[in-house]
Amino acid sequence: MSHMDFAHPYFGAFVMFLLTFVAFTATTMLARFVSRKLSSLSHEKLKCTIYECGPEVTKQPNKISTQFYMLALLFILFDVEIIFMFPWAVNFQVLGWFGFVAMIFFLLLLTIGFVYEWRKGALEWHSIK
Incomplete structure (x- = not known):
């Protein structure tokens, strides 16, 4: 036992x-x-109708470019990466050479991603016509 x-x-x-x-x-x-x-569990006609006030919704073309969302996502991505860099900058002496090499590798990956997005044209703003 x-x-x-x-x-x-x-x-x-x-x-x-x-x-x-x-x-x-x-x-x-x-x-x-x-x-x-x-x-x-009944499927009444009233139950399946639109419940918001106002006229019935009709399908409208999207007037907001997807380029706006791509740029916003890239901003958030790079902003989060900068947030990861802040603790490294504060504790730079504590981390020593390992922290320095790790951050250089991180910055290298960040730069490669930035150049890739730049060459793909993701940072260009295209007007809606």
Whole structure:
């Protein structure tokens, strides 16, 4: 017979994890059961209509260029990369040569990606005609 050590420092955390898992599972299953019992499964015409106020939506051509979204994604990408560089700059002396080489490699990959996007024309703004 195995010996359970209730005095282990992480035993309380383990019990809390188990209780949380059981409570989450029970709550999810109860909510699913109740929602299925209370929902109406009829497919009425009124139920399938548009519920926003105003006229019915008609299909309109997209007037926003996808180039805007591409430029925004590139901005976010390069912005996140700059955020990764900030802790390196703050702890430069602590990281030593390993940190320096790692950041040079990171900057090299960043530069390769930037040149690739530049040559592909992703940074050019094309007007809508």
